[in-house]
Structure formats: structure tokens, C-alpha cells
Amino acid sequence: xxxxxxxxxxxxxxxxxxxxxxxxxxxxxxxxxxxxxxxxxxxxxxxxxxxxxxxxxxxxxxxxxxxxxxxxxxxxxxxxxxxxxxxxxxxxxxxxxxxxxxxxxxxxxxxxxxxxxxxxxxxxxxxxxxxxxxxxxxxxxxxxxxxxxxxxxxxxxxxxxxxxxxxxxxxxxxxxxxxxxxxxxxxxxxxxxxxxxxxxxxxxxxxxxxxxxxxxxxxxxxxxxxxxxxxxxxxxxxxxxxxxxxxxxxxxxxxxxxxxxxxxxxxxxxxxxxxxx
Amino acid sequence: xxxxxxxxxxxxxxxxxxxxxxxxxxxxxxxxxxxxxxxxxxxxxxxxxxxxxxxxxxxxxxxxxxxxxxxxxxxxxxxxxxxxxxxxxxxxxxxxxxxxxxxxxxxxxxxxxxxxxxxxxxxxxxxxxxxxxxxxxxxx
Numbered sequence: 001x002x003x004x005x006x007x008x009x010x011x012x013x014x015x016x017x018x019x020x021x022x023x024x025x026x027x028x029x030x031x032x033x034x035x036x037x038x039x040x041x042x043x044x045x046x047x048x049x050x051x052x053x054x055x056x057x058x059x060x061x062x063x064x065x066x067x068x069x070x071x072x073x074x075x076x077x078x079x080x081x082x083x084x085x086x087x088x089x090x091x092x093x094x095x096x097x098x099x100x101x102x103x104x105x106x107x108x109x110x111x112x113x114x115x116x117x118x119x120x121x122x123x124x125x126x127x128x129x130x131x132x133x134x135x136x137x138x139x140x141x142x143x144x145x146x147x148x149x150x151x152x153x154x155x156x157x158x159x160x161x162x163x164x165x166x167x168x169x170x171x172x173x174x175x176x177x178x179x180x181x182x183x184x185x186x187x188x189x190x191x192x193x194x195x196x197x198x199x200x201x202x203x204x205x206x207x208x209x210x211x212x213x214x215x216x217x218x219x220x221x222x223x224x225x226x227x228x229x230x231x232x233x234x235x236x237x238x239x240x241x242x243x244x245x246x247x248x249x250x251x252x253x254x255x256x257x258x259x260x261x262x263x264x265x266x267x268x269x270x271x272x273x274x275x276x277x
Numbered sequence: 278x279x280x281x282x283x284x285x286x287x288x289x290x291x292x293x294x295x296x297x298x299x300x301x302x303x304x305x306x307x308x309x310x311x312x313x314x315x316x317x318x319x320x321x322x323x324x325x326x327x328x329x330x331x332x333x334x335x336x337x338x339x340x341x342x343x344x345x346x347x348x349x350x351x352x353x354x355x356x357x358x359x360x361x362x363x364x365x366x367x368x369x370x371x372x373x374x375x376x377x378x379x380x381x382x383x384x385x386x387x388x389x390x391x392x393x394x395x396x397x398x399x400x401x402x403x404x405x406x407x408x409x410x411x412x413x414x415x416x417x
Contacts, residue, residue, distance in 0.1 A: 180355040183352050191352050194344045197344060202334070209333060228402065232406075235406075262399060266396075267395070273395075
């Protein structure tokens with residue numbers, strides 16, 4: 001397989017070196033006006049460019065040539081034939097395919113009343129460099145510089161419906177709600193008293209009920225109360241300073257102690273309730 | 278003279294009606310007062326001090342929530358997150374405490390046969406700590 005590929009590549013390389021050259025025979029251009037009167041007609045020299053061609057808005061440019069092998073008179077139909085219109089100033093180009101007959105003869109017509117869309121935008125000052133590109137599987141590619149062509153200046157492109165969106169837009173002004181204000185100090189104080197008043201009611205109730213907690217300080221119950229207080233203190237610390245990860249870590253460790261102390265305290269309390277102790 | 282007797286009769290009757298209405302109103306007020314007093318007396322005598330303690334805490338939570346809500350409506354809700362934290366804390370704690378009360382009430386023993394008062398208190402404590410964690414998150 002490798003040997004076969006090597007042989008094929010070698011043959012292709014040899015064929016490329018020995019490929020015949022393409023040439024043009026009797027290339028000619030004719031410029032006629034809109035009323036079919038001939039304005040200019042000249043053969044094209046492939047060695048020296050003719051005077052630049054100028055087309056009026058209604059003129060017609062006709063181009064004719066025959067593609068032949070360089071060393072003979074045999075007409076050749078290339079696989080690809082293009083006319084290239086290139087604006088050296090703007091750098092824009094347009095490619096126009098050319099139909100070539102099997103005998104190698106080709107005719108191209110450029111009617112300025114209906115210019116093809118592939119022509120690049122033109123100005124009255126800058127000519128288009130027109131060149132012919134020939135491509136063939138059996139021959140070496142060829143490129144011929146034909147002439148310079150002045151075309152009527154292009155009309156300005158109609159504005160696109162979204163064209164205005166590509167211009168600087170007016171500045172966006174965001175409207176924010178006004179900053180919330182802290183109420184006057186005296187109203188805040190009155191509100192604080194209002195919100196704290198239920199504590200007075202709670203203290204009054206506690207004084208009236210007088211709850212008794214005789215086992216609060218016992219060795220079995222107090223650790224539970226202490227760990228509960230520590231949990232609330234940890235949450236307060238979280239509010240003041242700690243990060244979430246810290247409080248979850250500390251809270252997880254504290255939860256183990258709280259659960260153990262709670263189980264012991266509540267078991268003791270349950271035993272007391274049912275009279276086992 | 279019937280013409281002169283008729284007004285005095287109607288005045289007497291309207292006065293009698295007014296007197297009757299006033300008496301009925303007084304009786305209603307008295308009855309309501311008696312009912313409240315009876316209810317309060319029965320509550321004092323039949324409710325254990327533990328349940329009274331829970332009830333006191335429930336009343337405190339209710340008053341605290343109402344006062345915070347009034348402050349939010351009448352004065353300002355700024356900072357709103359603090360209001361949410363305080364009010365949410367009140368509501369959440371009220372729900373947890375009411376649940377505790379329902380479970381430790383001896384009259385509900387038949388409903389919560391499998392839940393001991395200690396277990397109910399453990400649930401209350403755990404729920405309260407989780408609630409307070411979220412409340413401190415909201416405080417900002």
C-alpha cells in the first residue's frame with residue numbers, strides 16, 4: 001500500500017512538471033454605447049496593457065478570446081475560467097465566471113445598464129484591474145493581466161433597516177429607587193419601646209407563674225442547658241463575626257455535645273417524671 | 278281628652294322600651310364579664326404551671342409579632358431583612374411552641390401516645406436552633 005502511494009505521488013509530481021501551458025489567442029475587447037454604436041475596439045496585448053478602458057453608465061464591454069495550448073493551436077476548455085475585478089485602493093475584488101466552449105472560445109459581456117452583483121464598489125478615480133484566471137486539471141494554471149477598467153461610480157448603498165443600531169446609542173440612564181431613610185431618632189426610640197414592650201409582659205407573666213426548676217443545676221441537666229446556651233452564643237457570634245463555614249464547623253462539633261448532653265438530661269427528666277428515681 | 282293622653286302614653290312606652298334595652302345590654306355585658314371571669318378562673322385552677330409558662334411565652338410571641346408588624350406598617354420597614362428576621366422568628370417560634378404545648382398537654386395524651394414530653398421538648402429545641410440559624414442569616 002505504501003509503495004503504491006509512493007508511485008502514484010511520484011507520477012503526479014512528474015505530470016505536474018510536464019503539464020502543458022495555457023495561452024490566449026486573439027483576445028479582444030469592444031466597447032459599444034447604449035445605442036449599439038461601437039466606441040472602441042482593440043486587440044489585447046498580453047505583454048503590454050492597453051490604455052485604461054472607460055465605460056459610461058449605458059456602455060457595454062465585450063471581451064472575446066480563445067484558450068489554446070501554448071505550443072499549439074489546439075483549443076482547450078479549461079475547467080475554471082474567471083475574470084477578476086480588483087480595486088487596488090480599497091482592496092475589494094469581484095470574481096465573475098466566464099463560459100468557455102469546448103473549442104476554447106469564450107465571450108464575455110459586461111452591460112453597465114445591468115452590472116453583475118459581483119463587481120466591487122467603484123469610484124470614478126480608481127480603476128479596476130481586470131485579470132483572467134484559468135484553471136485546468138491537465139494544464140498548469142494561468143493568469144493574465146488584461147487591462148484597467150474605469151467604471152461609473154457606484155451608487156451609495158441603501159441604508160439597512162438596522163443601520164441606525166450601529167451608531168452610538170444614547171446613554172442609558174438607570175433610575176434607582178431613592179435610598180431608604182432611617183426614621184427620626186425619637187420615632188425609632190418609640191418603635192423600640194413598642195417592640196420591647198412584650199418583654200415586660202413576659203417578665204410579668206413569669207413573676208406571676210413563678211416557674212420552679214429545681215433540677216436545673218443538677219450534674220445531669222445543666223450540661224444540656226449550657227450547650228444550648230453555647231449554641232445560641234455561637235449563632236450570635238455568627239451574626240457578629242463568623243463566616244458560614246466556621247459556624248457550620250463549630251456548630252457540627254457543638255451539636256455532638258448537645259445531643260449527648262440532651263439525651264442524658266431528657267432521660268433523667270423522664271425518669272423523674274415516671275418516678276423511677 | 279284623647280289628643281293630650283296619646284303623647285304621654287307613647288312617651289311612657291318609648292321610655293319603657295329604652296329602659297328594657299339598657300337592662301338587656303347591661304345583662305349581656307355582665308354575662309360576658311362573668312363568662313370571661315369564669316374562664317380565667319377555670320384556666321388558673323386547672324392549668325398546670327408548665328402549660329401556663331408555655332402560654333405566657335405564646336402570648337409574648339404574639340404581642341412581639343404584632344408590635345413588629347405595626348412598626349413595619351406605621352413607621353418603616355427599613356431594614357426589611359431585619360423585619361423579616363424578627364417577624365419570621367416570632368411566627369416560627371410561635372408554631373414550634375404551640376406544637377410543644379399540644380404535645381405536652383396531658384389532655385392530649387391519647388393523641389400523642391408515642392411522643393413523650395421529653396421527646397417533644399427535644400424536637401422543640403432542635404427546631405428552635407435551626408430556626409434561629411436561619412433568622413441570624415436574615416439579620417444581615
